[in-house]
Amino acid sequence: MFYREAxxxxxxxxxxxxxxxxxxxxxxxxLVLIVGLGVIPFLLNDYWANSILIPFLIxxxxxxxxxxxxxxxxxxxxxxxxxxxxxxYTSYKLMTAFPWMDMVSVxxxxxxxxxxxxxxxxLPSLRIKGFYLAVATLAAQFFLVWMFNKVPWFYNYSxxxxxxxxxxxxxxxxxxxxxAEAWVKYVFCFSLVFVLAWVARNLTRGSVGRQWMAIRDMxxxxxxxxxxxxxxxxxxxxxxSFYVGISGAxxxxxxxxxxxxxxxYGIQKSFxxxxxxxxxxxxxxxxxxxGAAFMVLLxxxxxxxxxxxxxxxxxxxxxxxxxIVGALIMFFLIVEPHGLARLWALLKEKLRLWPFPH
Amino acid sequence: xxxxxxxxxxxAMAASPALADLxxxxxxxxxxxxxxxxxxxxxxYQDYMTLLNQRDGGIGGxxxxxxxxxxxxxxxxxxxxxxxxxxxxxxxxxxxxTGITYQLIPRAxxxxxxxxxxxxxxxSAANGDVFSHVFNYPANYWDAASVIVNQLLEENGGSLExxxxxxxxxxxxxxxxxxRTLETLAEMHGFELTQxxxxxxxxxxxxxxxxxxxxxxxxxxxxxxGVMNQVAVQxxxxxxxxxxxFIGNWWAGADHDVTSAGEAAAGYRSLNMxxxxxxxxxxxxxxxxxxxxxxxxxGSNLGNVLYTRGMYAAMLAAEAARTAxxxxxxxxIDASMMRDGMEALVMTNARxxxxxxxxxxxxxxxxxxxHGGTGMAIMQQWNGTEWVALTDFIAPDDxxxxxxxxxxxxxxxxxxxxxxxxxxS
Numbered sequence: 001m002f003y004r005e006a007x008x009x010x011x012x013x014x015x016x017x018x019x020x021x022x023x024x025x026x027x028x029x030x031l032v033l034i035v036g037l038g039v040i041p042f043l044l045n046d047y048w049a050n051s052i053l054i055p056f057l058i059x060x061x062x063x064x065x066x067x068x069x070x071x072x073x074x075x076x077x078x079x080x081x082x083x084x085x086x087x088x089y090t091s092y093k094l095m096t097a098f099p100w101m102d103m104v105s106v107x108x109x110x111x112x113x114x115x116x117x118x119x120x121x122x123l124p125s126l127r128i129k130g131f132y133l134a135v136a137t138l139a140a141q142f143f144l145v146w147m148f149n150k151v152p153w154f155y156n157y158s159x160x161x162x163x164x165x166x167x168x169x170x171x172x173x174x175x176x177x178x179x180a181e182a183w184v185k186y187v188f189c190f191s192l193v194f195v196l197a198w199v200a201r202n203l204t205r206g207s208v209g210r211q212w213m214a215i216r217d218m219x220x221x222x223x224x225x226x227x228x229x230x231x232x233x234x235x236x237x238x239x240x241s242f243y244v245g246i247s248g249a250x251x252x253x254x255x256x257x258x259x260x261x262x263x264x265y266g267i268q269k270s271f272x273x274x275x276x277x278x279x280x281x282x283x284x285x286x287x288x289x290x291g292a293a294f295m296v297l298l299x300x301x302x303x304x305x306x307x308x309x310x311x312x313x314x315x316x317x318x319x320x321x322x323x324i325v326g327a328l329i330m331f332f333l334i335v336e337p338h339g340l341a342r343l344w345a346l347l348k349e350k351l352r353l354w355p356f357p358h
Numbered sequence: 359x360x361x362x363x364x365x366x367x368x369x370a371m372a373a374s375p376a377l378a379d380l381x382x383x384x385x386x387x388x389x390x391x392x393x394x395x396x397x398x399x400x401x402x403y404q405d406y407m408t409l410l411n412q413r414d415g416g417i418g419g420x421x422x423x424x425x426x427x428x429x430x431x432x433x434x435x436x437x438x439x440x441x442x443x444x445x446x447x448x449x450x451x452x453x454x455x456t457g458i459t460y461q462l463i464p465r466a467x468x469x470x471x472x473x474x475x476x477x478x479x480x481x482s483a484a485n486g487d488v489f490s491h492v493f494n495y496p497a498n499y500w501d502a503a504s505v506i507v508n509q510l511l512e513e514n515g516g517s518l519e520x521x522x523x524x525x526x527x528x529x530x531x532x533x534x535x536x537x538r539t540l541e542t543l544a545e546m547h548g549f550e551l552t553q554x555x556x557x558x559x560x561x562x563x564x565x566x567x568x569x570x571x572x573x574x575x576x577x578x579x580x581x582x583x584g585v586m587n588q589v590a591v592q593x594x595x596x597x598x599x600x601x602x603x604f605i606g607n608w609w610a611g612a613d614h615d616v617t618s619a620g621e622a623a624a625g626y627r628s629l630n631m632x633x634x635x636x637x638x639x640x641x642x643x644x645x646x647x648x649x650x651x652x653x654x655x656x657g658s659n660l661g662n663v664l665y666t667r668g669m670y671a672a673m674l675a676a677e678a679a680r681t682a683x684x685x686x687x688x689x690x691i692d693a694s695m696m697r698d699g700m701e702a703l704v705m706t707n708a709r710x711x712x713x714x715x716x717x718x719x720x721x722x723x724x725x726x727x728x729h730g731g732t733g734m735a736i737m738q739q740w741n742g743t744e745w746v747a748l749t750d751f752i753a754p755d756d757x758x759x760x761x762x763x764x765x766x767x768x769x770x771x772x773x774x775x776x777x778x779x780x781x782x783s
Contacts, residue, residue, distance in 0.1 A: 047445065051438040096773075149529060149555075159538045159766055160480070160531035162460050166773055177774075178468035256433060258460040260531050262558050263433060300438065303428075314428040315388030315397075 049182035065243025073236035074216030081269035082144030084248025114245020122237030281341025391559035392584035402668025484730025501733030504754035560586025601625030
């Protein structure tokens with residue numbers, strides 16, 4: 001009834017091309033922003049921030065990054081964990097070498113560093129495709145983790161090989177370290193997510209995104225119509241790694257505070273982010289958010305339900321969690337291979353007709 | 359009437375958390391590749407707390423409450439567990455994971471909740487002058503490295519000149535901790551140190567043992583945990599390495615590490631920071647907890663190595679809580695009183711005997727400067743069917759470990775702008 005184009009008149013091309021052409025969508029988007037920035041920071045406690053919202057925001061960035069590469073440009077990557085580690089170690093080196101640097105610069109520079117590394121590992125994608133590319137990025141994953149373990153310079157020669165984030169501030173407020181307020185960390189992550197998602201959405205709508213999608217759909221045809229595969233693939237690797245690097249940096253600096261590369265950025269992390277975009281929906285920014293929320297929230301929700309509410313044994317609940325997550329992944333792959341984003345799109349299609357479906 | 363009920367309900371909800379009992383969160387792991395170690399430790403920890411409730415009515419008249427939270431040895435889930443339990447009035451955290459410990463040191467210190475990392479975690483936390491809320495008594499990794507070398511020195515007539523020792527370690531913060539101490543000791547005693555890293559989770563050790571077979575080091579020292587230990591013991595048997603020259607630290611010497619290999623593993627030695635054997639406490643746990651049907655887990659671990667260690671950890675926490683109650687004069691202590699109690703903890707042989715576990719650990723006294731205890735450990739040997747203590751408590755070489763502790767903690771203090779905590783005492 002409310003969700004329809006009718007009556008929403010566009011009088012300029014700018015209006016016609018906007019991201020959310022339906023008024024209801026626009027208002028919903030503004031509402032999310034207002035609640036996210038104007039309400040949640042005031043209600044937030046440590047538990048909600050550190051266990052749910054901050055990991056969700058950070059993984060959403062990683063999922064957008066991988067979605068750009070895999071969902072939009074069609075290049076399968078299993079190196080996400082390794083690229084996240086590049087972001088984390090870059091920010092560690094920057095934070096300890098330049099204590100005066102603010103967190104926005106540290107995070108963005110970590111992203112650029114990861115973009116460089118990503119481009120280097122993306123070069124083979126010009127020659128190899130599909131499974132072979134997946135294996136090449138898998139090699140990047142193992143190589144990067146091995147390197148951060150092997151070269152003591154990366155962890156400042158500490159006895160344990162752990163890196164820990166010192167306290168750094170932004171506008172005089174601590175963003176990292178144990179004394180950072182939950183709402184400061186949340187607002188910092190939320191702002192980055194907002195800017196990055198906005199950029200990603202517009203990149204994928206523009207000529208760059210169209211080139212990526214052309215390469216994804218059929219690279220030979222794309223080359224014939226004038227898309228430069230070198231440029232398209234490498235920009236996808238660069239932009240994707242930039243996002244993934246920022247996510248890895250935030251995971252270390254804001255969320256965990258102390259990190260050990262093999263455990264935090266191992267192959268499991270690559271799979272986790274890959275599951276996020278598969279469940280959320282390949283080639284969709286909304287899908288990246290939905291997938292990240294699904295994978296972050298589900299274990300916590302199951303724990304609250306099975307252990308805290310129903311009083312199950314913790315080990316039994318954890319084993320059940322594997323079963324339930326596995327079953328849900330299979331369910332989605334069979335029933336809706338295009339993920340949560342597709343379900344969302346179907347719902348919107350239905351809503352446009354509601355309450356008169358015929 | 360309805361209003362009254364609402365008020366009662368509101369009052370009950372406001373009063374129920376934290377105030378009625380002493381909360382000891384148990385960040386356990388009963389799943390994943392490290393579960394074999396996590397289960398008995400957690401069972402021992404919980405059973406001892408249940409025993410205190412059933413037999414004595416809690417500690418100083420206040421019941422204990424254990425909140426179990428599954429971490430699967432994963433740091434992100436460890437953080438979630440910490441955040442979800444700290445609001446319940448948690449007195450002390452014992453995560454049984456060096457990785458999670460590194461996460462929790464700054465958080466717990468900022469929240470004013472003490473951490474007790476018994477024989478794991480950050481070694482330099484022994485310096486209480488820098489780490490106000492972290493305790494790692496009775497012993498730490500650098501003590502363990504030194505104890506092993508001291509024992510080997512004694513066996514070799516006081517000299518390890520020209521010997522080679524291979525360190526087989528879990529490639530994580532946990533496994534890397536002893537390297538610095540062993541390097542210092544290698545220089546001091548003239549032995550050669552080879553480092554062999556095993557990646558998580560530890561099933562893949564073919565290369566490392568191939569290298570051991572080729573180089574034939576005189577001793578192999580292992581810093582392993584979880585499934586890695588079993589695999590290493592089996593690999594050592596496969597290459598016919600002399601088992602008595604294969605020595606694990608105290609996390610690599612539990613029953614489940616060697617039972618699968620059985621007789622073939624006879625001779626394998628490891629450290630232990632607590633003594634084993636037939637202690638009166640086990641009969642009481644059997645009577646009050648297991649026979650009452652309140653055992654944690656499946657109740658099959660009673661008395662084994664890690665069960666005893668979990669029970670020992672719970673005993674140290676309970677004794678610290680008792681000390682805190684005496685110090686503050688309040689039965690319902692909070693986390694900051696608990697911290698003071700841990701810092702004033704004195705363990706004597708008389709007290710351990712009174713508690714029904716004579717000589718379970720070394721005697722030690724915690725002070726503001728020294729959060730690390732004496733660092734003594736025993737050497738035990740697997741005879742094919744059970745662990746046998748070979749030695750009495752062996753002292754580490756403090757002249758080696760102490761400067762390293764000071765150096766590392768001073769670096770941490772400088773990085774984090776921590777002022778001296780014990781200046782006024």
